[in-house]
Every structure is written in C-alpha cells, then in structure tokens.
Amino acid sequence: MVALLYTTAVLLGMGAVTRLATLCASLLGLLLVSVFLGGGAGKFMVSNSWAAGANVLWNFFPLALGKHSDMTAYYWSYWMVWCTATPFFIATISRGRTLRQVILGGYSWGLAGTGMAFGILGNYGLYHFGEANLKADHLALAQATLARFPLSDLLTLILGLTMIGMYATVFESLTLVVARYSYRHLAEGCLPSKQVQVFWAITLMILPLALLFMQQSVYSLQSLAMLMALPIGGVILLIMLSFFKDARAYLREEQDDERKDYH
Numbered sequence: 295m296v297a298l299l300y301t302t303a304v305l306l307g308m309g310a311v312t313r314l315a316t317l318c319a320s321l322l323g324l325l326l327v328s329v330f331l332g333g334g335a336g337k338f339m340v341s342n343s344w345a346a347g348a349n350v351l352w353n354f355f356p357l358a359l360g361k362h363s364d365m366t367a368y369y370w371s372y373w374m375v376w377c378t379a380t381p382f383f384i385a386t387i388s389r390g391r392t393l394r395q396v397i398l399g400g401y402s403w404g405l406a407g408t409g410m411a412f413g414i415l416g417n418y419g420l421y422h423f424g425e426a427n428l429k430a431d432h433l434a435l436a437q438a439t440l441a442r443f444p445l446s447d448l449l450t451l452i453l454g455l456t457m458i459g460m461y462a463t464v465f466e467s468l469t470l471v472v473a474r475y476s477y478r479h480l481a482e483g484c485l486p487s488k489q490v491q492v493f494w495a496i497t498l499m500i501l502p503l504a505l506l507f508m509q510q511s512v513y514s515l516q517s518l519a520m521l522m523a524l525p526i527g528g529v530i531l532l533i534m535l536s537f538f539k540d541a542r543a544y545l546r547e548e549q550d551d552e553r554k555d556y557h
Contacts, residue, residue: 297465297495297499299314299458299459299462300314300461300462300463300465300466300469300495301466301469301492301495301496303462303466304466304469304470304491304495305488305491305492307485308387308485311463311466311467311470314459314462314463314466315463317459318456318459318460318462318463321452321455321456321459322407322411322456322460324452325415325449325452325453325456326410326411326414326415328448328449328452329414329415329418329443329449330414332443332444332445333418333421333442333443334444335417335418335421335422338417338420338421339413339414339417339418339421342413342417342420343409343412343413343417346412346413347409358370370523371522371523372523374523374526374527374530375522375523375526377526377530378526378529378530378533379467379468379471379472380467382471382474382475383467383468383470383471384396384400386470386471386474418439418442419435419436419439422438422439422442423435423438423439440453465495465498466495468498469491469494469495469498470485470486470491472494472498473486473490473491473493473494474486476490476494477490
C-alpha cells in the first residue's frame with residue numbers, strides 16, 4: 295500500500311506530493327492532540343518533557359556521543375544515511391527562499407515536530423509502564439501502550455494512517471531526488487521523465503521487500519544503517535566542502551557584478 299501510494303504521488307507530480315505531505319502532517323497533529331487531550335496524562339507529559347529538554351541541553355555532548363545508550367549511535371547513523379538525499383529534496387522544494395530561511399525553517403519545524411512526538415507519545419508510554427519496561431520488546435510495548443488509550447481502535451487507525459503517510463512521503467522524496475540526479479544534465483525547473491521515476495520507485499521497493507522475505511529483525515536494519523554511515527560520512531564531508539566552494543564562487547560573482555554596476 296505504501297509503495298502504491300508514493301509511486302502514484304510521484305507520477306502525479308509535485309502537487310500530489312505536497313498534498314500527501316500536508317495530509318501526513320495533519321494526521322500526525324491529530325494523533326498528538328488526541329493522545330495529549332484524551333490520554334489522561336497531559337500534566338505528566340508537560341512536566342516530563344520540560345525535564346527531559348533541560349537534561350538534553352545540560353548533557354548534550356555526553357548524550358550526543360552515545361555515552362548512555364547504544365540507540366544514540368543508531369540514531370546518528372540513521373540520519374547520516376538519510377543525509378545524502380533529504381537535504382537535496384528540501385533544497386528542491388525551497389526554491390525562492392534564502393539560505394537562512396531554509397536552515398531556520400528546517401531546524402525549527404524539525405525540532406518542534408520531533409520534540410512533540412517524543413514528548414507526547416513517549417511520555418504517554420512512560421506514564422503507564424515506567425522506565426523499567428524500556429528494554430522490553432518494542433512492538434509489544436507499543437501495542438500495550440495503545441491499548442491503554444480510551445479509544446484504542448481509533449488511535450490505532452490514526453497511527454496506522456500516519457505511518458503510511460510518513461513512509462510514503464519519505465520514499466517519494468527519495469525517488470524524486472534519485473531520479474533527478476540520474477541525469478547528467480537536467481534543465482532548471484524540469485522534472486525527470488516518468489519512466490525514470492517509476493524505475494527508482496520500483497527499485498526502492500526491493501530493499502524492504504527483501505528484508506521481509508529474509509525475515510530479518512529491526513536490529514539487523516539498525517546494524518546495516520551503522521555499517522553504511524561510515525563511508526557516507528566521507529560523502530557528507532565532500533558535500534560540505536563543495537558547498538563552501540560554490541558559496542565562495544557565488545559571493546565573488548556577486549561582488550564582481552556590484553563593481554560593474556558601480557562603474
């Protein structure tokens with residue numbers, strides 16, 4: 295279903311991609327509001343979120359370096375892997391905005407969404423089961439947490455639709471980025487051909503299908519992300535150096551144009 299949804303959205307163009315992303319954000323907002331207002335743990339969520347935020351700010355470097363949890367290493371590796379595609383998609387849809395707007399918008403909305411999701415959903419589970427069960431089976435714990443909600447079936451439906459929308463938006467953005475960079479030269483403002491987009495949409499279905507048929511666990515996927523993060527770190531470094539090189543060239547061109555206009 296996810297594959298069919300994101301392939302259809304890609305073929306319909308950026309308008310469909312935008313509408314799907316908006317729907318996904320709306321579903322996530324509905325999920326968070328439902329849990330916060332209907333879960334009966336609002337006060338605990340707010341107080342614990344403030345305490346957790348203060349702890350992160352105070353102990354940022356020990357936490358970021360993975361001193362207290364193996365999960366931190368996976369989280370860094372996960373985002374390093376996605377970093378080779380996500381920024382290019384953000385840059386594509388941010389045409390016409392300044393670099394400052396893109397950076398501030400990405401950080402502010404990204405941190406706000408992540409913080410609210412962890413603060414509401416994570417603390418709802420902690421409210422009912424406490425920290426002692428954090429090392430239990432994650433799927434069983436998530437199911438038990440959902441069952442505690444007064445309208446658990448409705449919450450499960452909203453969560454399922456939200457997850458489908460999130461995965462679809464991730465894969466459709468990745469499909470568009472890979473398809474665009476499959477061309478040696480692509481005119482500005484033009485999209486890749488439908489055939490190229492369909493090829494990459496189908497290709498991106500292979501990995502999750504292979505994992506399903508191989509019956510690999512989530513931990514195997516985490517190990518794969520950590521393994522791929524090391525060489526991708528070199529790619530990220532090259533991208534950063536290229537950015538500063540292009541930025542210096544752009545500034546020199548701007549200065550030359552200003553001198554010409556002055557004279």
